Amino acid sequence: MLTTEEMCRKFRALGLKVTPQRRFIFQVLEGNPHHPSAEAVYAEVRAFIPEISLATVYNTLRELVDLGELRELNLGDGKSHYDPDLSNHQHLVCVRCHAVADVTCDIGGLTLTPEQSRGYRLLGTDVTFYGLCPACQQQADWPGQALHLWGVSPAA
Amino acid sequence: MLTTEEMCRKFRALGLKVTPQRRFIFQVLEGNPHHPSAEAVYAEVRAFIPEISLATVYNTLRELVDLGELRELNLGDGKSHYDPDLSNHQHLVCVRCHAVADVTCDIGGLTLTPEQSRGYRLLGTDVTFYGLCPACQQQADWPGQALHLWGVSPAA
DNA sequence: TCCTCAGTTTAGAATGGTTATCGTTTAATG
DNA sequence: CATTAAACGATAACCATTCTAAACTGAGGA
Incomplete structure (x- = not known):
């Protein structure tokens, strides 16, 4: 995945908006070696934005995956995990x-x-x-x- | 997977009962090259036993997987598929x-x-x-x- | 053949991850 | 600022799968 700032630029260049929610999700993911689930990302981002919705986390993760900036992994535990290491x-x-x-x-x-x-x-x-x-x-x-x-x- | 008759013997040898439901599930799976989902197995078995429950199909598939007689596949569509070809x-x-x-x-x-x-x-x-x-x-x-x-x- | 009981089945409720809905809010442009 | 498409949050909906609890039955033994 690109750095947070690069991701912000890429989003704007694509006509996508850079919201505080998205920026924090980028930051949580950037260089993250823990293969977090959506729920885990949600938990981390809530430390910064307590009112963020789980749906927003899912939407942003999906967008990053579709953009090819994030790998979605199946680890056999029934939930998706995410890996910014491409x-x-x-x-x-x-x-x-x-x-x-x-x-x-x-x-x-x-x-x-x-x-x-x-x-x-x-x-x-x-x-x-x-x-x-x-x-x-x-x-x-x-x-x-x-x-x-x-x-x-x-x-x- | 073993043949239906061999599976029946194996089940009895393990103290598991051979019910009509299980026998038909074995038959649907035996040599099946279509990597069916649980729902697909359910649909096929219902042609023979209309009153079978989906839970029974899930239970039997799980048992076969645990016995090492069936491979469970993730094909990326969000459901498990099953392959009797070991x-x-x-x-x-x-x-x-x-x-x-x-x-x-x-x-x-x-x-x-x-x-x-x-x-x-x-x-x-x-x-x-x-x-x-x-x-x-x-x-x-x-x-x-x-x-x-x-x-x-x-x-x- | 009949008994017995552990194992099995069933319908439906529950679970858990994920997606959709929709009314409100907001980032970006000019 | 004003505009507007995009994004947000809350929550309902979805869907595959598992659980529950009561009724049923296969298989070995009397």
């Missing part, structure tokens, strides 16, 4: 507590041949790793093999 | 209409080094390709670059 990286998600670690690994070899892509125009590739974070490995209450996740092929 | 394959999803094509590509090289995995115990890796299906490429109403998806890095 650099080429992947995520390693704890299947128990949904903690996230950024990882960077070369996915250059991951391409589809023309016959594999079946006429689709390829736009992007998502690679997500699933595992147990260090803290959750200590807990005994994990049922083991059960990986009721979204399309996970077993680890090598 | 073989090592990936999915190519249309970002506009959410059509899905199975693809098989070697993800053997996709591993994390110990320092990359940061103490996580790696359990699985999800690779999903996003694109525009042939039919949707014909439509002019696609806004172009907008990829408000779940964590997609741009195509090479």
